[in-house]
Amino acid sequence: MTVDxxxxxxxxxxxxxxxxxxxxxxxxxxxxxxxxxxxEDPFAPLPDDLACTQQFGGPQTAHVIGRWGGESVDVRLARSDGCLIAQWDSLVPLVPEAEG
Known part of the structure; x- marks a missing residue:
């Protein structure tokens, strides 16, 4: 994984x-x-029709590539809206906790 x-x-x-x-x-x-x-499914994609709050949680990004539970994983994470912030936070401590 890569974390910026x-x-x-x-x-x-x-x-x-x-x-x-x-x-x-x-x-x-x-x-x-x-x-x-x-x-249960840590790398599940977010649904396409998900309504997300327009808020900025920080400039952090991460890219996780590999395998989990026998399935390929290629997930890009960010903190650029409410849904992505929640996704990021659900994966702490895999990704670092947001500072601020």
Missing amino acids: RGDGTQPVEWTLTCVGFVEGSHPEAEAACAHLAGV
């Missing part, structure tokens, strides 16, 4: 493996795997 904090610093790349063991360069690997295991 949107503050002008270089994006960071982390790896994470959660398949009966935990490993990777993610700074909170154990917590991220434990959290993901407790979420």
Whole structure:
């Protein structure tokens, strides 16, 4: 995964493996795997017809690529409206908690 904090610093790349063991360069690997295991479908796409509040939650973005539950994952995350903020927040600590 790649995380851009949107503050002008270089994006960071982390790896994470959660398949009966935990490993990777993610700074909170154990917590991220434990959290993901407790979420029914953590990378489910947002419905196309979802009504979202127009608010800005910050410049952070993330791109998660890999496999989860045997399925391919390619999800881009942001904090640019209410739905995306909720999606981001539901994946903390996989993604960093928003600062502010």
